Amino acid sequence: MAEFIMPSLGADMTSGTLIEWQKSVGDLVARGEIIAEVDTDKGVIEVEVFTDGVIEKLLIEEGDEVPVGTVLAIIREDGSEPNQPAEETVSETAESKSDIRQSAKDGQRVHASPVARKLANKLGVDLTDVNGSGPNGRIQREDVERTAEKPQTKSERPLAQKTATKDKNKRMRRAIASAMARSKREIPHYYLETTIDLGKALTWLEKENTGRSIKNRILYNVLxxxxxxxxxxxxxxxxxxxxxxKLNIKQKINIGIAISLRQGGLISPAILEADRQPLPDLMRGLRELVKRTRSGSLKSSELADSTITVTNLGEQGVETVFGVIYPPQVALIGFGKVYEGVTVRNGKMALSFKINATLAADHRATDGHRGGLFLAAIDRLLQEPEKL
Amino acid sequence: MTDKELKNRVLSILGEIAPEADLDSLRSDLDFREQIDIDSMDYLNFVIALDEEFQADIPETEYTRFTSLDSCIDQLKRLLAKSE
Structure with missing residues (x-):
């Protein structure tokens, strides 16, 4: 038997709320399949299972908030004997605790299906403003959709929606504050900076893109x-x-990408095994990741598995980034804007595109000497873009 | 398709990419990347969405020409006329 637990999706996560089970007792599950959705400070995350088998028991009800590490379900792995009788621990028919929750607003109780709650969360709809059309006034998915569709201009956006967004932002701000304060408190950062000549890389990329359709265009960030x-x-x-x-070296290179959210805040989901992906795949992956991050549909592995973080603030006009390491990681690489600068080669001056790359690293894990060599290696690789 | 219809469809695509942006106050002759929060990934998604919405078959060489509402309309009119 395997335990399916509330995952830790970052140093800043202490608990999560189970929004919806996507599987029932007796269902077959395969490694990597989404079986639940969990609400965290970073939004609603799809949680994957990491074993093949059959759902034996669902231990937590939709709507329950539980600490990281809590067992949510038991999965009978392939080949093991079932417990008899396999019974549904969480009733799907009875009105669950999640159905009735105390509203923060004037003490009224809100009856809503998990799907309706999830959708309301996504659309920023306050459930206390929704008229339920289900049995006993229970709010259904359609009711939330109807409320969200009510015509409104931006200036007329209801107060409830603004409040819901504000609350989400507050939670995320708190999560970021907690992780960053821990980082600065515990990690002895050192910083290194180097300027990389991007001329060759950008020229190569321009040529490479001429043979591609717009859809398959590669951005320099991917290089x-x-x-x-x-x-x-x-x-x-x-x-x-x-x-x-102690230092735990990771086998896979999963690069966390710092992605700013439109409503404020920041999430760093990972591109898994980035070193093994050809540039077009990496570009597709990055595009997809940014899209899903901003629409709030990330998978748990993308949040839990990053082994290092890259942040690029060049488009905001920043020249050099001095980053704060995301614990328990030990390094963060920052890139600034691409600018035109003078390069001296063989005694001659020439204009070229450049970028400042920085490394923020944990001095408990590495020393500046290795950090410097690492930045030099990035520089070297970018001088031979065709080999990337 | 009239300029107004084109503009509305372009604005609708932009609104999906930057839902928080106040598109009513956008100046059509200026680069919208400097007026609202659009990064290179957003811009790429915007051009791809234009390509799909209008089936315009935008050539890669014209990738950088869709940066203002006016330039979008001019470029799209030209590309649509060419494909007729």
Whole structure:
């Protein structure tokens, strides 16, 4: 038997609320399949299962908030004997605790289906403003949709929706504050900076893109990501976490990408095994990841498995980024804007495109010497873009 | 398709990419990337969405020409006329 637990989706997560089970007792599940949706400070996350088998028991009800590590379900792994009788622990027919929740607004109780709750969360609809059309006034998915569709201009956006967004932002701000304060409190950061000549890389990319359709266009950010991923192979101590006073080097290179959200806040989901992906796949993956991050449909593995973070603030006009490491990771790479600068080669001056790359690293895990070599390796890789 | 219809459809695509943006106050002759929060990934998604919505078959060489509402309308009119 395997336990399916509330995952930790980052150093800042202490608990999560089970929004919806996507599987029932007796259902077959395969490794990587989404079986639940969990509400966290970072939004609603789809949680994957990491074993093949059959759902034996669902232990937590939809709507329950439980600490990270709580067993949510029992999965009978392939080959093991079932417990008899396999029974539904969580009733799907009876009105569950999640159905009736105390509204923060004037003490009224809100009856809503889990799907309606999820949708309301996504659309920023306050359930106390929705008229339920189900049995006993229970709010259904359609009721939320109807409320969300009510014609309104931006200036007429209801107060409830603004409040819901504000609350979400507050929760996310708190989560970021907690992780960043921990980082600065616990991690002895050191910072290194280097300027990389991007001329060759951008010229190569321009040529490469002329043979592609718009849909398959590659952005320069992907070259930076790939260079970081490949460089990490020779510097595994930077692709690691620091936990229980020791360095844990990670086998897979899963690069967390700092993505700003439109409503404020920041999430760093990971591109898994970035070093193994060809540039077009990496581009597709990045596009998809940004889209899903901003629409609030990330998978748990993308949040839990990043081994290092890359942040690019160049488009905001920033020249150099001095990042704060996301614990328990031990390094963060920052890129600034691409600018035109003078390069001196063989005694001659020429204009070229450049970018400032920085490394913020944990001094418990590495020293500046290795960090410097790592930045030099990224630079070297970007001088041969065709090999990325 | 009239300029107004084109503009409305372009604005609708932009609104999906930047739902928080106040598109009513957008100046049509200026680069919208400097007026609302649009990064390179958003811009790429915007051009891809234009390509799909209008079946315009936008050539890669014209990728950077869709940066203002006016330039979008001009470019789309030209591409649509060419495909007729």
């Amino acid at each position: 930076l990501l790939k260079a970081v991923a490949i460089a990490l192979k020779d510097f595994p101590e930077l692709n690691a976490t620091w936990e229980n006073e």
